[in-house]
Amino acid sequence: MGGISSCFLLLVVLLIAADVAFTSVADFREVLSKPEIRASIRLTLLSCSVSAILSLLVAIPLGYLLSRFRFRGHFLIDTLVDIPIVLPPLVLGLSLLILFHLPIGRSGWELEAWLSNDVGFPVTYRWPAVVLAQFIVACAFAVRTMGVTFDQINPRAEDVARTLGCTRMQAFLHVALPQSGRGMIAALTIAWARSLGEFGPILVFAGATRMRTEVLSTSVFLEMSVGDLNSAVAVSLLMVAIAMAVLFALRALGTGRGQRGPLNGDLHR
Amino acid sequence: MIRLDNVSIRAGNFELSNISILIPKGQYAVLMGKTGCGKTSILETICGLRQTSAGSVWVQDVDVTHYAPGDRQIGYVPQDVALFPTFNVSEHLEFGLKLRRATPHQIKQRRDETAEMLGITHLLARGVTGLSGGEAQRVALGRALAVEPSVLLLDEPLSALDDDTRDEMIDLLQSIKVITGMTTLHVTHSGHEADRLADLRYQLDDSVIQSPPSSSQASQSHVSQSHVSQSLRSSKVPAKSCN
Numbered sequence: 001m002g003g004i005s006s007c008f009l010l011l012v013v014l015l016i017a018a019d020v021a022f023t024s025v026a027d028f029r030e031v032l033s034k035p036e037i038r039a040s041i042r043l044t045l046l047s048c049s050v051s052a053i054l055s056l057l058v059a060i061p062l063g064y065l066l067s068r069f070r071f072r073g074h075f076l077i078d079t080l081v082d083i084p085i086v087l088p089p090l091v092l093g094l095s096l097l098i099l100f101h102l103p104i105g106r107s108g109w110e111l112e113a114w115l116s117n118d119v120g121f122p123v124t125y126r127w128p129a130v131v132l133a134q135f136i137v138a139c140a141f142a143v144r145t146m147g148v149t150f151d152q153i154n155p156r157a158e159d160v161a162r163t164l165g166c167t168r169m170q171a172f173l174h175v176a177l178p179q180s181g182r183g184m185i186a187a188l189t190i191a192w193a194r195s196l197g198e199f200g201p202i203l204v205f206a207g208a209t210r211m212r213t214e215v216l217s218t219s220v221f222l223e224m225s226v227g228d229l230n231s232a233v234a235v236s237l238l239m240v241a242i243a244m245a246v247l248f249a250l251r252a253l254g255t256g257r258g259q260r261g262p263l264n265g266d267l268h269r
Numbered sequence: 270m271i272r273l274d275n276v277s278i279r280a281g282n283f284e285l286s287n288i289s290i291l292i293p294k295g296q297y298a299v300l301m302g303k304t305g306c307g308k309t310s311i312l313e314t315i316c317g318l319r320q321t322s323a324g325s326v327w328v329q330d331v332d333v334t335h336y337a338p339g340d341r342q343i344g345y346v347p348q349d350v351a352l353f354p355t356f357n358v359s360e361h362l363e364f365g366l367k368l369r370r371a372t373p374h375q376i377k378q379r380r381d382e383t384a385e386m387l388g389i390t391h392l393l394a395r396g397v398t399g400l401s402g403g404e405a406q407r408v409a410l411g412r413a414l415a416v417e418p419s420v421l422l423l424d425e426p427l428s429a430l431d432d433d434t435r436d437e438m439i440d441l442l443q444s445i446k447v448i449t450g451m452t453t454l455h456v457t458h459s460g461h462e463a464d465r466l467a468d469l470r471y472q473l474d475d476s477v478i479q480s481p482p483s484s485s486q487a488s489q490s491h492v493s494q495s496h497v498s499q500s501l502r503s504s505k506v507p508a509k510s511c512n
Binding site: 154156157159160161162163164165166167170174175178179 | 313316317318337338339340341343344345347349351352353354355364365368369412413416
């Protein structure tokens with residue numbers, strides 16, 4: 001058991017060590033001096049954070065619904081949640097592109113044209129497309145994590161809360177949600193990490209326009225495509241460093257956080 | 270008073286049908302029966318946590334069949350006590366009162382009264398994760414009693430306690446019975462608990478709720494009808510006493 005586990009861990013360490021051995025401090029300096037890469041880092045951090053938060057906001061109610069209730073269509077919804085996980089990334093990006101540009105009806109109404117012309121919020125090949133492409137996959141993982149979290153919370157406590165006068169919503173907010181803190185941190189972490197690693201759907205749906213839709217995963221692709229392997233590896237290591245810093249911070253938040261809920265004493269507000 | 274009139278309960282393949290029982294006001298009733306025969310389902314139905322497929326549920330002369338659980342004025346202590354891990358003991362006692370929008374003064378007064386009655390005043394500031402079995406049971410009882418419910422439902426409340434703690438809790442339940450005079454339905458497997466606590470004893474078996482002749486009060490009870498039928502659609506349970 002230990003030997004097999006060690007092999008895996010060794011492989012991960014060797015992958016990173018090989019990247020470190022391949023690159024140099026000068027490569028890092030050069031990469032960080034490029035305004036494109038700095039913009040890419042900014043967009044990566046922002047888009048990953050926004051998609052992770054959006055994922056959590058969707059995952060909490062959906063995970064709770066799937067965990068606590070059995071209803072007609074439960075199986076269908078449960079399966080739908082997994083589709084972004086099992087679909088090939090390029091197919092997901094292509095599907096998003098088609099969804100936003102499919103003419104509907106005789107008038108040829110298009111979602112993207114409507115968003116762009118009427119709402120003033122164009123999506124395709126812009127930063128919202130990056131967030132949406134990250135969100136669609138990250139959210140599926142977050143829903144699964146929150147579902148498992150609520151599965152592990154005793155529903156009987158919510159039943160008791162209802163006998164004390166809570167509605168279902170109050171029982172969820174006052175009893176179940178405060179217990180799910182660690183699960184929320186886990187869901188946020190996994191959603192953020194998935195968003196960081198997303199590439200295929202972003203490339204297809206948002207493109208890889210420098211300074212506009214370039215995130216670190218596409219930076220690696222762009223640097224490789226122009227034959228600058230040193231920069232590509234340096235950007236890759238930058239991603240590893242950012243990922244580790246964020247994951248460590250989130251995990252520290254998860255383990256350091258107390259178990260007490262936010263609401264006690266606030267029922268009158 | 271708790272009354273079930275021809276209540277039917279369905280959950281998957283399990284079904285209880287035509288349950289009728291009357292527990293008069295102020296009586297302490299003990300319901301016994303083997304595991305899985307539907308005792309908890311009956312309690313959940315009275316609480317409103319499980320819907321009836323037929324019949325009506327009455328609490329204190331009010332038909333509460335279609336009431337939300339929180340509107341039935343019922344105190345419920347489940348078998349696993351189900352304390353709220355993010356609340357401390359004080360917050361457990363205050364929770365139902367806050368939901369009922371009691372004033373801070375009323376909340377404090379009622380909390381302190383309940384804690385004193387249950388002997389948990391010294392625990393008020395503590396979290397619930399480190400409580401002993403007996404302490405957790407007292408907190409769960411306090412949470413249910415703090416809101417001064419009309420009736421109290423106890424689902425095998427003493428099953429996980431050692432003998433000494435169980436005897437202490439039985440003494441406590443007896444004193445609560447005397448102090449509050451609350452109509453109580455207590456589900457248990459223990460004949461000892463029934464002997465010590467019951468004004469009325471019922472036993473749920475495959476087809477009926479029976480009041481054994483050994484229960485002296487039962488023979489004098491106002492039970493006009495106490496009949497439970499249970500059928501399992503998928504499998505028949507042998508017709509034996511459930512104790």
